[in-house]
Amino acid sequence: MQAIVFDSPGRLATREMPEPSLLHASDAIVDIQLAAIGGTDRHFIDDPHAGLTPGTIVGREAVGLVRETGRDVRNLSGGDRVVICPAIACGNCVYCRAGYHAQCNATDAGRQASGPALFGAPETLGGLPGLCAERARVPYAHTTLVRLPDEISNAEAVMLADIWSSAWFTAHLAEIRQGDTVAVFGCGPLGQATVACALLRGASRVFAVDRHEDRLARARALGAEVIHSGEESPVAVLRDLTDGIGVDRAIDAAGSDLSATAGSDTQQTACPDGSAEQPRQSVQLWAMDALAKAGTLALTGLWSGPGASVPIALAVARNLTIRAGFCHYRIYLPKVIELCLAGRIDVSAIPLHTEPMANAAEAYQQLDQHQRPWSKLAFQPAPTEQPAARTDTTSNTNTKADADAAAESAQLDDALEDSFPASDPPSIARPGDH
Template sequence: MRAVTWQGKRKISVDTVPDPVIQEPGDAIVRVTSTAICGSDLHLYELFGPFLDSGDILGHETMGVVEEVGPGVSTLRVGQRVVIPFNIACGECWMCQRGLQSQCERTQVTEYGSGAALFGYTKLYGQVPGGQAELLRVPLADHNSIVVGEELPDERYLFLSDILPTAAQGVAYAGIERGDTTLVLGLGPVGQFAARLAAHRGARVLAVEPVAERREMAARHGIAVCDVDEVAEAAADFTDGRGPDSVIDAVGMEAHGSPGAHAAHTAIGVLPDVLAKPMMEHAGIDRTAALLQGIDLVRRGGTLSISGVYVGNADTLPMKTLFDKQLTLKMGQCNVKRWISDLLPLVERDDDPLGTADLTTHRVPLESAPEMYELFQKKQDGCIKVVLDPAADAVTNGSRPAHRSEG
């Protein structure tokens, strides 16, 4: 099969690799019909080389059709259309039963002290082959599959794999109630959905984003938007000077405005793995500009909900400010299955209240992945969300995307 593989820092290729096979009784093999590039994949593209091997298959936002099931699979059948959650969980352990699938006790990567294994995401999370490929092996497939309908296009369902439940968890952790004010930091795919979900729950939403196309997309869905150099004044005006009830950080570790951390990222990219690994595991390497901005802007007694990924173990936080303002912080890897029962009915509504059909800006053949990683990282050509199509004819692509979605 063809698959997107990591070959080095900022080096992605599409290669022919062996087809996955049933390895355990609970496995299934899924023929991939759509797979997206996530903002978290850009961390692999740029930073996580010390925990990757050349040839690792990337991707954790995947859907397709069941091709084969192992003898231990009881709820899936060949031919069903499924979305695959990005975290791999058993559904039965103490953590899973409490809706903490990202902490599954059966799939935790204890070697690195990490939570549940993830598809396509480094040794830190199990080094499980990912879904940017023609075929995907799904372990514990009964729990790690979301069966969906046949009528709607893939993009209405695909984002249930990660970014839509990640946004939903961010909104839930923010404790949003009708009439609240919420500030969303960053209007990448997660920020777009977080803003829409917060508004759907009855909040007044302001979102900050430096890229004009991303602000324009959010504005189409009734979100008030501002540029980064306007946010302090805009947030004050939006909330009568008090500050928003909650802030959702949908940016994370690669925020602009953190030159020291940027230097650390650069150093990690050139150091040998034996030095880079401990630096990543123990240093304060995150760009925390967005996080610090959220702490400053949220009202006293408010809540900061963190959906953006952070990985540094020695990041400096303004503890005096956090304590003095009496803030609540909630964060963590998304527990995908916890939110599906709430989200699936919204996704399938005729009026598409979350605008799932208005997020993908580029749908291209799988073979276009290398140039699309670069395009997405540089935020060029209005790129907000890339979906790769393994079945598309790469010959029609040339040097440009084969298709540019409306919106």
């Protein structure tokens, strides 16, 4: 089969790879219809220290049709159209049952002290083949796959899979409440979606910080007040615009740093050989310094390289709350699907550019070097033979009428609130607890 693989730092290649097969009874094989590259993938691809093995299939976001399932997958059949959660989860371990699907213990025998198990990631994060391929094996398919209603297009599903799921999770992580003032640092696809989700959760003002004019323009279109980090000090502007108080919630949606002119907000970092790097901006320092007393800092995305730091003394002095984590997709992906069906979020507000899988190397270079005004890049495999349609007569597909009725009912607002199994272990604080 054809697949997109990591070739060397910053470079991809399209190659013929072995066909996947069922390895466990809870596996499924999915024919990929559309797959995308996200910010986390770009960290793995671009950072020479990330540990991604050459020849690894990349990509964590995809939609497709179920081709084959193992005997323990009882909620899906061949022909079901599904979106794949970027992080796998068993649904049975103590963390999954408490709602912490990104910290699933069962994904690998030695993962008790590890983070999420991701598709297309280095060995430290599971080492699983990615989804930018004609077909993919999906472990724990009963929880890692989410069946899609017909009203959701493939392009929408790919965007919901990671960007919008992570944004809704991030807004929740930041504890955004009605009337809050919020600053979002980084206006890539995740930052733009986070702006929209912050406003949806009731924020009265949302500030968006970035150095790229096109990203700031999109954030402004979504309702944000924009700050150009290459031309002005974000902390000074945020203080000025909030009468010296600062913002209630600050979100690092950049994953590393936002380059800008050197100034009082910069910090000096050292290379491994002891030499000094050029001054660079610390998003985490910006975010904490811009917070009001008793504010909340949310850290999400994947950091790479030096410069990621959190001044603990400042957090103690101002009674700040720091919340960090990786999205629990199995909880938040169904939520954003409902939001999309109800018209509460406009997935098309963040443009998606699609290329044939054979064009991966050139297209990625253009994206990575900002040679094209692409916000998000997806790849489409060549047409493939479709599996036979399922034979059962039961359908869980929502009709448009059902979606409209749901949007008008009080049950929608209830669905937006986080809920967890009644059997959650009492010793573990649930992600929804404040």
